[in-house]
Amino acid sequence: MTTLFKVQNGSLIPAQRKPLSRETLIQDWVEKDPQLLGLDAILLGREVQTAHGNKIDLLAMDADGGLVIIELKKSRTPREIVAQLLDYASWVRTLTTPDVYALVEKYRPNDKLTLLYQNHFQERLPEQLNTSHSMLIVASELDPASKRIVEYLSEEYKVAINTAFFNVFESDGQEWVTTDFLLEQAEVEERSEQRIRPPWSGYYFVNVGDGPSRSWEDMRRYGFVAAGGGEFYSKRLDQLSEGDQVFAYQKGCGYVGFGVVTSKKVPVTQFETPGGLLIDQPLKEPNLKHDADNPVTAEYAVGVDWKRTLPFSEAKRFPGAFANQNIVCKLRDPATVDFLVQEFGLST
Numbered sequence: 001m002t003t004l005f006k007v008q009n010g011s012l013i014p015a016q017r018k019p020l021s022r023e024t025l026i027q028d029w030v031e032k033d034p035q036l037l038g039l040d041a042i043l044l045g046r047e048v049q050t051a052h053g054n055k056i057d058l059l060a061m062d063a064d065g066g067l068v069i070i071e072l073k074k075s076r077t078p079r080e081i082v083a084q085l086l087d088y089a090s091w092v093r094t095l096t097t098p099d100v101y102a103l104v105e106k107y108r109p110n111d112k113l114t115l116l117y118q119n120h121f122q123e124r125l126p127e128q129l130n131t132s133h134s135m136l137i138v139a140s141e142l143d144p145a146s147k148r149i150v151e152y153l154s155e156e157y158k159v160a161i162n163t164a165f166f167n168v169f170e171s172d173g174q175e176w177v178t179t180d181f182l183l184e185q186a187e188v189e190e191r192s193e194q195r196i197r198p199p200w201s202g203y204y205f206v207n208v209g210d211g212p213s214r215s216w217e218d219m220r221r222y223g224f225v226a227a228g229g230g231e232f233y234s235k236r237l238d239q240l241s242e243g244d245q246v247f248a249y250q251k252g253c254g255y256v257g258f259g260v261v262t263s264k265k266v267p268v269t270q271f272e273t274p275g276g277l278l279i280d281q282p283l284k285e286p287n288l289k290h291d292a293d294n295p296v297t298a299e300y301a302v303g304v305d306w307k308r309t310l311p312f313s314e315a316k317r318f319p320g321a322f323a324n325q326n327i328v329c330k331l332r333d334p335a336t337v338d339f340l341v342q343e344f345g346l347s348t
Helices: 023-032 080-092 097-107 113-121 144-157 185-196 216-222 231-239 334-343
Strands: 005-008 011-014 041-049 055-062 067-072 133-139 161-171 174-181 203-207 224-227 245-250 254-267 300-309 328-330
Touching: 023 041, 023 055, 023 067, 041 097, 041 113, 055 080, 067 080, 080 133, 080 144, 097 113, 133 185, 144 161, 144 185, 161 185, 185 231, 185 328, 216 224, 216 245, 216 300, 224 231, 231 254, 231 300, 231 328, 245 300, 254 334
Parallel strands: 067 133, 133 161, 203 245
Antiparallel strands: 005 011, 041 055, 055 067, 161 174, 203 328, 224 300, 245 254, 254 300
8 A cells, every 4th residue: 555755854744545535536637648547548538338338437549559448436446347347348349440430539529530649649540440458447446356356367367457546645735646556567568468469579669758858869878778757657667687689769750779788777866877977977958867866756777788879860660660658568560670670780
């Protein structure tokens, strides 16, 4: 269980847990920003009517065109919630690509799916949609039976199902909200992918994430890849170990580098370069040092010996090339692997 403390006069003052005043608050928050749940996704509809007479709280789409079923509960949930979610999934799996377009026309009549996707992911919408789907329960807590069922479905049958917890705390009239997951989301996705995707190529996909907190130019110059802004993002770097081979990707551009991991994840404040600590070097993006005193939101770095890197203007891509919202994942798409091996001059 998550516990939150406030530091006051050198002492820790525990914040008090409290229930949400309205279940729809979570629905409003997630609808506005799915990244609150660690989801890089676009919302297709709210209270989406199924053919079975039920309504899905929120239905979203990820970067692969897969649908994400999100069911929200304010209080302790009975195990029937899992059966309800599976019932929703039995309907979602039948949706064709035209059905998905029709859903957007119904629930977001002022938006076009192609533009929604392109504006968010900076990529063209995949031609075939809903080739996979996943399920997410969002609750303040989950009863033991439901936990066991979710764990069993994910770990034994490789079903893409997980639970996110919203925890609300209050102290001195100030409220905080935290999120946790029942299962490691990266592991849930990995198990699910094993059922529907080709074998792992041996290469990793890593997102560069060039932006307000980090620079690809710094990563190229000092030999690292970074992630931060929350444990959901930085923990993805834990998948990388010394000797792993990675292809670097920048959203909206394409593949910009190939390298070999030289060291495991450390806070950027502890990352060493040949010239000394990374944070003591001249950085193009000095905000890399943001939240250095907060281990949850701070930036973390993994050392990489970049064998070949490219500026964004020369990024390698082709229509249909694999792209993913995750910071790190295993690269499985054969066409993308073959393309990258050739473009980056690697021996097969």
